[in-house]
Amino acid sequence: MSFIVADTLLHSRFFLGTAGYPSPHILQQAVAASEAQVVTVGLKRQLTQGAGANDFHALIRETGSRLLPNTAGCRTAREAVTLAHMARELFGTNWIKLEVVGDEYTLQPDLFELVQAAAELARAGFEVFPYCTDDLVTCQRLLDAGCRILMPWGAPIGSGQGLINPYALRTLRARLPDVTLIVDAGIGSPHDAVLAMELGFDAVLLNSAVAQAHDPVAMARAFRLGIEAGRLAFEAGIMARQDMAVPTTPVTGRPFVL
Amino acid sequence: MTPIHITLNGAPLQLEPDTTLAELIATTGHEPQGLSTAVNGDFVARESRSHHVLREADAVFTFQPITGG
Numbered sequence: 001m002s003f004i005v006a007d008t009l010l011h012s013r014f015f016l017g018t019a020g021y022p023s024p025h026i027l028q029q030a031v032a033a034s035e036a037q038v039v040t041v042g043l044k045r046q047l048t049q050g051a052g053a054n055d056f057h058a059l060i061r062e063t064g065s066r067l068l069p070n071t072a073g074c075r076t077a078r079e080a081v082t083l084a085h086m087a088r089e090l091f092g093t094n095w096i097k098l099e100v101v102g103d104e105y106t107l108q109p110d111l112f113e114l115v116q117a118a119a120e121l122a123r124a125g126f127e128v129f130p131y132c133t134d135d136l137v138t139c140q141r142l143l144d145a146g147c148r149i150l151m152p153w154g155a156p157i158g159s160g161q162g163l164i165n166p167y168a169l170r171t172l173r174a175r176l177p178d179v180t181l182i183v184d185a186g187i188g189s190p191h192d193a194v195l196a197m198e199l200g201f202d203a204v205l206l207n208s209a210v211a212q213a214h215d216p217v218a219m220a221r222a223f224r225l226g227i228e229a230g231r232l233a234f235e236a237g238i239m240a241r242q243d244m245a246v247p248t249t250p251v252t253g254r255p256f257v258l
Numbered sequence: 259m260t261p262i263h264i265t266l267n268g269a270p271l272q273l274e275p276d277t278t279l280a281e282l283i284a285t286t287g288h289e290p291q292g293l294s295t296a297v298n299g300d301f302v303a304r305e306s307r308s309h310h311v312l313r314e315a316d317a318v319f320t321f322q323p324i325t326g327g
Contacts, residue, residue, distance in 0.1 A: 017327030027325070042326025043294070045267055045319050047286055057292075057323040070326045078299065085301040086294035086321050157327065207327030 001231060003202055005038075005180055006095065006127040006148060008066070012037045013197065014227045015068065015182065016220070017207025024059055026216055031063045034220035039065040040097055040205065042072050043087055057090075068129060070097040075110070077117035084121050096121060097151070097184075098130045107157045111138045115145055122146025131184055134168035136175055143179065150179055151205060154196065155186025158208045162192035166199065173200045190219075190226030197230025198238060264316040273312060280307035282318065293320045 002011050016036040021027040031039060041060060060067065069087035074080040077100060084096045100117055102110030109132055118128045122145055130142050134152045142150060152172060155161035163169060164186070172181060180203075183196040187206040196204050204227055213219035261272045266282070273282065279302055283290055295302045296319045302310050312318070 017325075019325040019327045021325075040326050042324045043321040044324040046322055046324075047267055047288060047293070047320050056325065060323075072326055082296055082299060082301045083321070085303075086296065089301075089304060090294045090321070090323055 001228060003180075005203070010037045010066075010203075011035075012224075012227075013203040013231055014193075014224055015040065015184075015203055015205035016065075016210065017205065018060060019207055020211040021216060024056070027211075028059060028063060029217045030210055030220040031065060033217045034210070034224050036220075036224075037065055038068050038205075039063065040068045040070050040207070041091065042070050043083060043090065066095070067091050067093055068095050068097050069093065070131075071099045071117075072101075074100050075102075075113075076100065077113040077120065080113070080117040081120050081124075084117075084126060085124075088126065094125055095127045095129065098128050108153070109133060111135065114138075115141045118142050118147050119145035129182070134165055134172060136168070136171055139172060139176065139179075143176070148180060149182065150176070151182045151184035153185040154183045154192060155188075157185045159186050160188030160209060160212075161186050162188050163195055166195065169196070169199055169201070190222045193223055194226045194230035194233075197227055198233050200234050203227075262312065262314045262316075264312055264314070264318055266318045267320060268317075277312050278308055279310040279312060279318065282312065283307060283320070286320075288320075293322050295320055 012035050014034050014036045015038040016034045017040045018027055069091050071080040071083045074083055080100045088094055098118055100110050100113040101107050114130055118130050121128050128147045129149050129151050130147055131151050132138055139150050154163045181201045182203040182205055183201050184205040187193055187209050193204045210216050210220045259275050262275055264271050298317050
């Protein structure tokens with residue numbers, strides 16, 4: 001189950017988001033149940049009165065998980081680069097989940113701005129985790145820009161639709177065999193995460209599927225088990241699908257007809 | 259001396275001329291380490307705030323940690 005991401009050894013292939021939980025306490029419990037070693041966080045333009053933001057930062061640090069800040073809400077490369085620098089200063093990490101939104105409704109990435117931002121941040125010493133679509137050529141451009149990790153979507157953020165284009169994801173895995181690939185966004189149930197892992201993806205990042213479950217803590221555990229099962233299945237070698245039946249019992253001919 | 263007019267997170271603010279970003283942050287009562295700053299869309303590092311002098315019409319933004327997916 002262990003693997004290396006950005007020169008860091010991780011024992012969990014489950015990356016978990018921290019947004020939208022019923023309470024900070026449930027968030028903490030869900031992180032614990034998930035055994036995720038990487039959690040995503042964000043920044044917001046604000047100046048809250050009282051402890052607020054500092055409380056959250058302290059709470060999430062207590063989980064012991066590695067923080068992966070995002071640039072959610074950014075619409076241009078310039079915005080994303082600026083936010084990334086602020087995230088590095090605030091959270092003390094050079095890891096950045098790079099999001100540059102191109103459409104208000106689907107929240108799908110603006111791939112042109114994304115590649116531009118990725119190149120600039122890679123030059124500035126960031127470890128860029130780009131949230132991208134499943135487009136192979138764009139993924140290659142991101143690698144050319146200095147990314148070592150790619151995070152193609154399963155489906156639009158928060159939609160819970162699962163993997164809407166498994167063919168494209170399979171293609172990415174096949175064409176980029178040595179790249180760290182993490183399915184990010186759109187995961188709805190453990191079934192979706194299992195499928196992503198069975199396709200050979202290195203990890204899964206999800207948030208809403210846990211936070212919006214009736215029981216987020218139990219769901220975090222369910223996802224943990226599913227992600228482990230999917231990875232074990234991939235490593236065990238899944239049998240090839242056949243169009244027709246292939247007998248399993250080793251009889252020859254028909255039992256009562258000579 | 260003529261005061262300058264800036265915005266802080268979109269809200270108008272009047273300051274003494276030659277006010278630095280660090281001095282502005284100090285007036286908010288927030289710990290400097292608990293937020294990050296940008297002026298006119300450009301990141302200003304914490305260590306640079308004390309010599310970053312604010313100018314007329316500057317747009318100052320402060321960012322704090324939040325939950326995220």
